[in-house]
Amino acid sequence: MLYIVGLGPGSQQLMTQEAIETIKKVDTIVGYITYIHLVEDMIKGKDIVTTGMRGEIERSKKAIEIAETGKDVAIISSGDAGIYGMAGLVLEMAAKEDKHVDIKVIPGVTASIAAAAALGAPLMNDFCHISLSDLMTPWDVIKDRLDAAAKSDFVICLYNPRSKGRPNNLREALNIILKYKSEDTVVGIGKDVARKHEIDKITTIKDLDETEINMTTIVIVGNKNTYVADGRMITPRGYTL
Template identity: 80%
Template sequence: MLYIVGLGPGSKNLMTQEALDVIKKVHTIVGYITYIHLVESMLNGKEVITTGMRGEIKRSQKALEIAATGKDVAIISSGDAGIYGMAGLVLEVASKMDQQIDIRVVPGITASIGAAASLGAPLMNDFCHISLSDLMTPWEVIKKRVDAAAKADFVICLYNPRSKGRPNNLREALDIILQSKSENTIVGIGKDVARKHEIEKITTIRDLDVTEVNMTTIVIIGNKNTYVSNGRMITPRGYTL
């Protein structure tokens, strides 16, 4: 059996019981080295196979090869494996194999949900996820999606918002959003969610300092009704109070 396991945002406390049970019982763990470090205290006596950045295809192939021998193996992914994680790729690779392998996707808490809980309740009405990484999706396509989400006044969760290789994507995305949303729109930032140096901050589009944002940050941009009360970011569901 091959398990595709979402580890959650980074704390064992935010891992699902199913994820904990799977990691405990499997013979082999396959993962990106950074994610292996998140669960290394649970890996004593297990075979651990790691790859570096952008080794996703190799990891998927290796996990499937091991599962094909009859071993129980888990390939791990931060957050939820089905949201910008390993689930889709593993299933794609498996679909091209002659051998049928039992595969189970084990869900995890994705970054937007972890950050939202720390910030308050910003996701109480319709929201969307958009990754600003253009490694897999052309930047022109991403910009159209950002524009459409802003025009529809979705709460927008921006994944992979800014890196050394993409220092300007977040600023450009915010400029697109400002064509449809006010500069006073509430923005929540969750950095290193559920990890040792976690940071939460509530600001506005106007006052957001993009230099504070990196690849371990989730940026949640509110809708026109999102507000702050007692230090909490709140998007109303629509109840009459």
């Protein structure tokens, strides 16, 4: 059996019980070295297969090969494996190569949900996820999605918002959003969510400091009704109070 496991955002306290039980029972763990470190105290004595950054295809192939031998193997992702994680790639590869292995996806807590809980309740009405990484998706497509989401006044969760190789994508994204939203729109920032040096901050589009944002940050841009009360970011669901 091949399990595709979402580890949650970083803390073992935010791992699902099913994810914990799956990691305990499998023979082999396959993962990016950073994710292996998140669960290293849980996987002693198991066979470990690791790769560096951008080794997703290699890891997927190896996990499928191990599962074909009859062993139980887990390939791990941070957050939820089905949200910018390994689930899609593994399933695509198994289908394309006609690999007849049993596969089960184990869900996890994605970064936007963990950040939202720390910030208050910003996702109480319709929201969407948009990754600002153009490694897999053309930047023009991302811009079109940003435009549509902002025009429709979604709460927008920005994944992979800024890196050394993409220092301007966040600013360009915010400029697109500002075509439809006020510069005073509330923005929540969750950095290293559920990890040792977590930072949670509420600001506005106007006052957002881009230098504080990196690839381990989730940026949540509110809708026109999102507000701050008692230090909490709140998007109303629409109840009459």
